[in-house]
Amino acid sequence: MQHVSGALSRSFSTSRVAAATQMTVRDALNSALDEEMEHDENVFLMGEEVAQYDGAYKVSRGLWKKYGDKRVIDTPITESGFAGIAVGAAMGGLRPVCEFMTFNFSMQAIDHVINSASKTFYMSAGLIHVPIVFRGPNGAAAGVGAQHSQCFGAWYSHCPGLKVVSPYSSEDARGLLKAAIRDPDPVVVLENEILYGQPFDISEEALSKDFVLPIGKAKIERSGQHITLVAHSRAVMLALEAANALAGEGVECEVINLRSLRPLDEATIIDSVMKTRNLVTVEQGWPQSGIGSEICARIVESPAFHYLESPVVRVTGVDVPMPYAKSLELACIPQQHDVVKAVKKIRCSRRRWLTATLALWLLTAQTTANVSVVQTYIKLEGVIPQGTVRAAREVCTRELAMERRS
């Protein structure tokens, strides 16, 4: 990783133009860890295979060679053990980064994550900070079956006292991991195995040593005016792909990358929904009590509810433990067509809503001969698609005919 940073700093001085430098998420995480370990000698990494093996997914490549046994520690196989030890180290003044080979194995240690780490600040009335980071790959990978594919976003974001981030791009990975390590309280960093090898464009600013992203702030990846898509981690890529496909059909989606699950950036989502009036949430995790459920509840409880033209739709993983066979696995993870279908379903219901509203207006106008209503209708004609107006006129004519007959 030092080799790469060396190359980048050379190009830094020769070209001020925002050259599209690319970096994989793995390298982004690696560089973030390296920089934070350099910046603060209390920061250390512990987990299974993190040292000489360079990490099960190579995220800690080169770190043991550079920092040695004291800062990069291989643990025996006991998640509950080393999570507990990491919490103790944090309480004792160090700043551990505790790696779970996947978050599925964090279930063996979840008592320490929740009861030992995240509740301690509150239970000690603010006296004890636990500056610990729990990180590792989360959610569906490829062909690893049920016990290696669960998404823990919903479980961890449920608990007060814990911050939970879920980076998508390399910039997210760098900024959020650095912010997590610098945070005085427990942070869970939910990475994604499939994204590790994915290269992203990264700005010079994001490559600087003090680059941190605020925890609890979402990013609008793509602006649009017809519908809002909210996603986190790998599902952001899915939402963006669906948005591109829909743009070809004249539907402009606004894609929000949550970045953090707790605190959830509800303000950004509310503002977006108030603009687009339609919302689809996209995630790979299971539907019940998932991230989409939480977002839907928050929207319903907010002023944005009155702006909704259609019900909120959640696109989620299928409600089964992940099967192994490739064909089955594909059927269990949301694909581009699932998101497109959800958007189109909303567009349909939206058209029905508009038709119904218009028909009502027209009826009122015809029966009361209310001039101002008719004038408003004429103004609206420019805004609402012709097809909808035509449909509304048909409904209206039909209704009036029925009334005259009766």
Add this chain to the structure above:
Amino acid sequence: MAGRLSWSAISVARRSFGLQLRGSQAQLINSRTLSSALGEEQPNFPGSRSKWTEKLEFVQPDLYDGIPVYRVMNRKGEVIDPAYDPKLEKDTLVKMYKRMTMLNTMDRIMYESQRQGRISFYMTNYGEEGTHIGSAAALDDNDLVYGQYREAGVLMWRGFPLDRFMNQCYGNEGDMGKGRQMPVHYGSTEHKFVTISSPLATQMPQAVGTAYAFKRAQNGLCVICYFGEGTSSEGDAHAAFNFSATLDCPIIFFCRNNGYAISTPTSEQYRGDGVAARGPAYGMATIRVDGNDVFAVYNATKAARHLAVTENRPVLIEAMTYRPTLPSHPTPPHTPGEDRALHPL
């Protein structure tokens, strides 16, 4: 104070729960009387049973050389002490040899399948064939097996057909698991082999629970629980060992100590005398064997089974062996190291 309570004593004690307070008060009075008489000669603590000492000395971890490794054959395959030759029938010996070879061959083919992208994942059993076949041959066909993930030879010994191994790995329509599980996560009710579960050591307390159920059923069977030395670091291993002893369960814990957990060597996994040293500490009869010596594994498992079933107690076998290859496939490259010379294969 009572050491090992028999099963009937426990039930009596449970039934007289209502009288517990008075009983313990009576015990207190008794122990006080005893201690005044015996307290000078022998400590009388509920937590331990031993002698007094006036010497301040710590028991160091290197107190002894380590639990010795039981073997029957030397490196050349010659039986050293004929008294310990299991004298197996020719058919059994041939079956053992054939199954070990078949396992090795199947591994080679499936490993290559994985490298060619035909299946996404595989784990070989190279070097550990002796541990599987030796132990499986010493069991009753109805003894229940809880494996970790490197015990395909046990299934093979019991007659799991090659077709079913293939179907499971390929996750095709012939797979009885209907493509739900990753490759090598075999299971078979018919062959009394519990389906492999990925999280490490979870099979251990489960195995103890089943052994407890077997004891209650008085079916004369035992449970065998296989695990690696790395897995023994998990908290579940501690719980399993402890419960198997306190609940007097007919279970054989079979540890395959192959020197590595992915790339973590035993020197980083534990500091004590391996897994075997922990056995007596939990109250288990323990033996360490040469896992590459199929007769030693056979003899030890047979004797362990006898202890477990006739006395309702847990037994720990630590089979020393070596993993000459990568832990699973795919896995990024890792060289096994210079100690390869010690285990030429």
